[in-house]
Amino acid sequence: MSEKNFVKSETTRNSLHELPTSCGVYLLKNQEHHIIYIGKAVNIQNRVRNHLQGDSSSPLKRDMAEEIITIQFILTRDEAEALLLEEELIKTHQPQYNIRMKDDKSYPYIHFDARGDFPAVKIVRRKTAQPGFFYGPYTNSKKARDGLKILRQIFLLRGCTIPESRFPLTRPCLDYELKLCCAPCIGKCHISEYQDKIKKARSFLEGDYLEVTNWLEEEMWKAADIEDYEKAAQFRDHLDCLLNIIGRYRLVLPDNSDIDFIELESESNLASLVVIKVRKGRLIGIENFHAQSEENADRDYILNEFIENFYLDHFNPPAKICVQFNFNHNLLKRMKEKGYTSSIDLPCNTSELDLLHFARENAQKNLELEKIKTIRQNLDYQQFMNELKTLLSLSSFPRLIEGVDISTFQGDESVGAIVAFFDGFPLKKRYRKYIIRDINHSDDFAMIEETLTRHFKKLIQSQSEFPNLLVVDGGIGQLNSALKVVQTFSLPISVLALAKENEEIYLPGKSVALRLPAENPSLQFLQRIRNEVHRFVITFHRVRRNKKMFHSLLDDIPGIGPQRKNLLLSAFDSLTDILDHSPQEISRQLKIPPQSIIEIQKKLSQEKLTSEKKGMPS
Missing domain, CATH: 3.40.1440.10 (GIY-YIG endonuclease)
Structure with a gap:
């Protein structure tokens, strides 16, 4: 799969x-x-x-x-x-160049308190840790407040902050006189009756609003028919306010759930997938993916394969993965084996269904864009393959191209990596990572030689296809190192190097580097390969350095033994991730004392500061 x-x-x-x-x-x-x-x-x-x-x-x-x-x-x-x-x-x-909207001001929500027998409903400016249910946000603050007032007139809900411990009171507040509240504070409303009102009001905000809006519209026209235009205008304004509330922002959840929403659209052999990430009830990001699949591949098969690839191999899953397909129950079993407690389930309310619809809308639009992009790429591909063929004096198109790069930081945890592209698309199954074994390598050139030597030996042993073209990240020195290995194995592979500084292409036997215009498709394709292998090797290097640092760092923390160390290592992909969560949250989820988490975060902050002063890996 x-x-x-x-x-x-x-x-x-x-x-x-x-x-x-x-x-x-x-x-x-x-x-x-x-x-x-x-x-x-x-x-x-x-x-x-x-x-x-x-x-x-x-x-x-x-x-x-x-x-x-x-x-x-x-x-x-x-x-x-x-x-x-x-x-x-x-x-x-909090992006660097965004100036507005960085403060704590935000659009209003309608908040239903979850405390007590007679919970209040009110407008709040942000979703906080207070218990309850949040609806919104709404772009028009005045209409949201007016809408809440109409909601209270219809369902007679509390809006005050008087604690229930003071009930019963001797007399109701002004809201009762204004017909905004049923006055549970003086015993005018029983608990079950009030809870029923709360339930209906929440159902209204979650989409069951047809009955109420129809009633308001009928009353408006009745008043107009008898020429009571002032009353008709009131009903019109009430309806307008409620319709504004109904048109709430659909990309948040009423609670503080952590959920990923996954949807797919496919056509022929092209699939577009979207992952909507919601944390603490708020949409924090979206990931778009596309894949070349078998002709008319089954939707459930592709989604199962994607979830396995996305979560088991790359990312930690949230508490819930929301989908609309027949998922493979072996996935849950494998996730549990890895220590995850996530569930894979269908949407359980209107808000979750809205977010799935939003994911599907994006998947549909992305698929159309990918189809257009694929047509263009096929045309461009033929063009720049012809250009590359002429440029390198090849006898045929270089269909299989590999890129090589190395990464090190002051000689520590040196690694090399290979990426592959076939017919212009990444071929992930041929991606390879290599840990540099010879610690005496003093330069990048020797590390490139070791990486390519081991890679070509594996290709020979497995009788795998050799690339038509090898792209090296670097200049003339890196090119000569790669050529040395290719010549040692007597391989029919063309080689070039692409330097970052001026985007110069170095070719064997040419004393002057080739410079192509920035908009040249061949250059852009070579840059794509160079950037992909650089990303791949840097990520591998950082993971190894982080794990090494994490291991040594955890050894010095009181209360962290082998079992807790393994628990932390499996829960976080990157060291810096642990700084994004509160000690209490990590302690609650992993059952590790908060004081130990605080000590880890202190040491991580110190290590991070030291690394930033020294610089980043090459």
Whole structure:
């Protein structure tokens, strides 16, 4: 099952024509894949193009334009939804170049308190740790408040903060006189009756609103028929306020759940998958993937394969994975074997169903974009393959291309890596990682030699196909190291090196480096291979350094023995992840004393500061 390649869908700054021209939110990322700016637009392609022109009078905007490397997008149904999603994501990720929306101001929610027999309902500005259910947020604060007032007039709910311990009171407050409350504080409403009102009000906000809106509309027209236009206008305003509440932002959950929503759209042999990530009830991100599948492959099969690939091999799953397909129950068993307590289930309420619909809408739109992109890529592929063939004097198209790179940090945990592309697409099953064995290697060149020597030996032993072309990340020195190994094995492989500094291409026997225009498709394809192998090897290197540091760091923490150490190592992919959670949260989930977690976070912060001062790995 793991043979399929699920490729993350992102657009580079050189491929703006691949961006959608519809409404949504866009995320601009730098070389390190950090989000540096989040914005919304009616036309995403045009807005991003404006950012990249970099001709603004603002130095800040010019700096941002220079840093942009890739663009991710989330499509929404209208501008209002894009506005709310933009705010959520900015507050979550705090991008460097976003100035507004970073403070703690936010759009209003309607909050149903969960405490007591007669819980109050009120407007709040943020979802906090207080118990209860949240509905919203709403873009129009005044209409949300007016809508809540109508809701209280219909269902007669408390809005005060008087503690129930003081019940019964001698007289009700003004809300009772204004017909906004049923006055449980003086015994005018029984517990079961009030709870029924709460249930109906929540059902109304969750979508069961037809009966109430129909009644308001009927009353409005009745008043108009008898020419009581003032009363008709009141009913019209009431209806308007309630319709505003009904049109709530659908991309949040009423509780503090951690859920991933996964949807798929496929056509022929192309599949588009979307993962919506919700943490503590708020949408914090979206991941888009596409895959080449078998012709008309079964939807359930692709989704099962994706979940296995996504969670068992790459990411820690949340408490719940929400899907709408027949999932393989062996997946749950394997997840439990890895120590995860996640569930895979269908949506259990309207809010979860809304988010799944949102995921599917994005999957549908992404599939259309991928189809267009694939057609263009096939045309471009033939063009730049012809160009590469001529450039390197090849007898045929280089269908199988491999990239090689190494990574080290002051000689520590040195590693090498190989990536492969077949017919222009990443071939993940041929990706390889190598730990440099010879600790006496003093330079990058010797490490490239070791990596390629071991790689070619494995290909010979397994009788696997050799690449038609080898792309080396580096300059003339790295090129000569790769050529030395190719010549040692007498392999019919063409070799070139691509240097980052000026994007120069070094070819065997050529004393002068080749420079192609930045918009040249062949150069962009070679850059894609070079950047992919660099990403792959850097990630492998960081994982090894983190694990080594984590092991040595944990040895010195009181209360952390072998069992707890393994528990922490399996729960967190990266060292820095542990700094993103409170000690109490980690303690509750992993059953480790909070004081031990605090000590770990202190040491991690010190190590992180030291690493930043020394610099990053090459």
